[in-house]
Amino acid sequence: MKTTINFFFLCLVPFLINGQTDTQIHAVFETLEQFPKVRDIAISNRGDEAFITVQSPLGEVSVLLQMRYVDGLWKATEILPFSGKYQDMEPFLSANNLTLYFASNRPLSSKDTIVKDFDIWKVERKNLKSSWGKPINIGAPVNTKYNEFYPSLSANDNMYFTSDQPSDLGKDNIWVSQKIKQGYTRPIILPKTINSDGYEFNAFIALDESYLIFSGYNRKEGMGSGDLYISFKTKNGSWAIAKNLGEGINSPAMDYCPFVDEKNKTLYFTSKRSSYKKVNNFRSLEKLMRALNKNKNGQSRVYKVSMEDSSFFKKNKRQ
Template identity: 45%
Template structure:
């Protein structure tokens, strides 16, 4: 009988060799006028999206939303719970009734001083209802350290980034099990995922069979920051993470993955550029370059890829 790991390696090799066939395109044309866009989450129905819009210095960081109508994605609007503090990294729960995000908002609205970054959420009764006031997820997930980029499996298990003292490296991916209506004490994932460097921006599949995350300046990477994948085996162990192929990854910073599992589309953020590295001959040529989508600014992209076909 052929070993499942050999089959997985075989398919992964095909995937890497076929990287030229992976076509990457702008995720949402209605966002092209914003210089710094990152993070993306999509409803199960595919017609409600949330993302982060920031100023270049990140002094302003808000969560915006867009609806998909008959003529495509509508112009973004500010999420009703965002705009006063630094808010980022939204994640819409699979049932669409709770949206998790990160904020430095104070615990008490009467005190205007901000705190460290925590995971917060808003909730609603149905998709036509208004979002609630923000609610802090609380301990043991939130702490005196920074917590970032929440992602939930369908069973409620939580994966997030933390610069906690228990981390293997600088920033690590942590896991907290949701059981009996409560979250367990978070633990870092193994060294098959985490390293002594930076791991961040995890996306967990709904069935927890695979994990996507960002890794910074790894030896096996394609650029400064790359998107990696790890699979969970039948024993609950994570495989040694591998970078996604080129076209999704690039020599530039690629991060913040999200997967539309229904339509096999990966969304991600990238600072890629088509700069030909030739002198700018005029203001007109400079303006033309700055007007293109791949101009080195943080932008949202998408690509069709069936990640599950590579699971052993």
């Protein structure tokens, strides 16, 4: 597994960092166009199941939706049975497909009704055909009185996540907690090669922990708002200085929530990009409604980048 992953990313590195302008970025899943705002995707390694966050325009409503690949098409099948009441978001599916992690502001007890800060939760199932169990707060030391978001786990279950707890490095930062027999170690903030005095959030960790893709907000070298960055683990185990993925992927709008389908060489991410012009020519209600409900309308939408669709990747693909 480790050899396969490293090979994939040796091929992918020049593509991501150079950010070709001819990159074919596609919005995913036509069935999601019916929702005003979608973000945060997690796809099973079997390729037959996906989880996504559906929100109201301002995010007051935030639910987790399950999707299945049926007869060659992705279909939104249901709101997850435990979701729909509180603000649930940012799903991550474990490597064995039996544990789903997510962020939520739900109260710790089902007897309470007052929402709390965001914590990382999980639900489990016995097998792929069984139902999800009740949400479990993963507890300390990962969860604190501050907000924890966007869990992402490596193959050995080390957990990378975002937290706004106070630190010497800015506002929101990316942290890691090592998996041990007793649970998790006290989280450690990632170094200045990744975090800054600004905002870093929503990180995806490789299965072998060889790279980390995350969002950095309004950095000097960025394209505007949030951009996607990548940092690689060096031979001595330290994190290299993060590099912007470039204009072939990033946009002037918010680009965030990365997820990599390593098996199919596909990067998924959420973006608020817009293709509207400052001067338009809407002469019919039908045309206006079609334009307002399209992708790239300034609302969060999930996009994907296939390495095989990139001319740069084709030219640089190693044998």
